[in-house]
Amino acid sequence: MKNLPTIQDELKQLPKYSLTHAQKQRIRIELRQKRKPSITIFKPFVTGSAILLALFLIVTSGAFQESESSVMKKQVALQAVKGERFALEKRDGYAIGTQNKAALLDTFGHFVAKDKSRVAKVMIYLWGDSKELAGKSYKVEAMNQYGEKLQLAEGELAGGLYGEDAQIITSFTPIPSAGVWQLSFYVDGNYHSAFTLNVLPPFPKTKHYVLTSSPKELKIGKNVELYMEGTKNKKEIKVQLLNEKGKVVDSEVFKGKGLSGIDAETSQKEYGYSGGLIIPDKGTWSLVIDGEKTLPFNN
Secondary structure (H helix, E strand, O other): OOOOHHHHHHHHHHHOOOOOHHHHHHHHHHHHHHHHHHHHHHHHHHHHHHHHHHHHHHHHHHHHHHHHHHHOOOOOOOOOOOOEEEOOOOOOOOOEEEEEOEEOOOOOOOEEOOOHHOOOOEEEEEEOOOOHHHHEEEEEEEEOOOOOEEEEEEEOOOOOOOOEEEEEEEEOOOOOOOOEEEEEEEEEOEEEEEEEEEEEEEOEEEOOEEOOHHHHHHHOOOOOEEEEOOOOOEEEEEEEEEOOOOEEEEEEEEEEEEEEOOOOOOOOEEEEEEEEEEOOOEEEEEEEEEOEEOOOOEE
């Protein structure tokens, strides 16, 4: 019988990727006749594999933790004061911002993340030296609590109309996410003033429908008129309110109002619907609109 070194030498001479039938049979016979060589030959391989596997798991785990920590957003302190709602002088209406510095006409009460409608027409008011404001270029930038920035609008200021020193009607870029955002105003490239606003979460939506009223603004326990838009043109649609457990707590048939507009980007027709629902309490809810379910939302 060949000793162990002889078997190991022959194994080294075997093809790298495959063995012939005769070679495989010979190895089986010799290993059956002497068990110890099989343990000595293969144990280091198994042990080495186990060590490599353990190292791989450790490295992978460390890399995953590093990757996970790298995507965690770091918060930054927003320095501006909170925007306050105040009555406009010499005209009916309210503005939100910092009085005698910068403000926006308070048309809707809140901005909503990803919403185009509430930022389609925005009135900006600025105060200061009218000679240094009217006719000058302006820019509005937004930054959230994670330091993410975007430009909302830019253009040229007009003179004041109702006591402010400059004003302009413009449109904003939709704000991409909910939370606190700081709006900073610049005139001729120079910082003018800033304030913060709380932007509400996106409107609940399905594939073909979107609620155009924010749940955060709805009164609890009262039947409120809600409006929706959809890409389907129907005389009526069924809308159900589901609680966190998926139980239907209210249901209503919303009436179709016909064409409400055309999306400027997609040129797709949008149709309006209205109806009443009662949200009984604070909590987590979802809607089933014409058979399509929204993601959960909070009011």
